[in-house]
Amino acid sequence: MLSVMSLGVYSQEKPEVRMGGSLRMNYRYDSWNDERQAEGGEFGFDVFQIETRVAYKKVKAFIDMRFMAENNGGTMLKEGWVGYDFKNGDDIQVGQAQVPFGNLDYNSYSWYLSSLYSMGFEADYDMGVKYHHKGAKWDWQLAFFKNADELFSNDPDIRDDRWSTDVVGDNKEVNQLNGQLLYKIDKENAKHKIGVSAEVGQLYNRVIDQMGSHSAFAVHYSLDAKNIGFLAQAMTYDYNPKGDxxxxxxVGVFNYTYPMVSGGNIYSAALRYKWPVKGEGVLEAVDLYNEFSYTDKRYGLTRTMMNTSGVHVKLGQVSTFIEYIAGSNHPYLGGGDNALYDGTDTGWEGRFNINIGYYF
Known part of the structure; x- marks a missing residue:
């Protein structure tokens, strides 16, 4: 964050505004795309991001806007809410806030995220109200989300223009309750978080005007040590849509819609090593990581697997992720649009990906 501005007329309690953002570009080379291989891969614009934080007394607000190419969804709000900080350290947020489910803020260290993101269970943001209690040993969050990040429209042609993966098409997520409980163990050289998360809600079918339901439950663990980070999560989910x-x-995200099996179990683990960086040069961080996720689908359908190996290098304001992402029956990785529902085994495919961003 580079910009700090004070607004107002009161000398002691002026509103404070902080602004920042990023400009990111992306290179990728896909094993399943003959045309892209013949070209030697593809390099292009990823996203321009603007973040704004506002604070005045106990009231605060946060906005994270993303500007992408039209074929990737165009302009979208990732996160945006108004909040209040209580004296005991608790806070409340109203607006498009992160759903308190699983390891937060992310269940991965990579730029590409895990399979949970493609299924709507990682880095999910919905419209509602969330209360967060922050204790010495116990943290808990309770939230009610009226719906996903809708633009006051049921038009299926625009409802997948979003940053978070959500149910789209004939159905939409409504009236969702979330709860999360974390137990924290803080040692001198390591911090542990052991948690459980629960989610229940409704699915409204706008075509036949009937209400279905959905639920998800997870146990999760995170470790943040001196040079080691570890994330693990096991979860189950169940959608009961009305219809044929x-x-x-x-589900849809970034202007891309695909079918997902209505129930299953997902297991994931991620390991990170922070390479020691000495001196005061421009090189600030080197992180090595590997992540794996496994989706066991209902109805005996072929499982989906994903593995990401990569390195994150931070040179001053420039942040670069270099990754090889391999997937089996994955819609983002050569498995086809039906990979999360089709029973056909499409085998393993891979993507070499470099994401370069300048943060300000």
Missing amino acids: NDQFVE
């Missing part, structure tokens, strides 16, 4: 076929729901 209750075996799948359509």
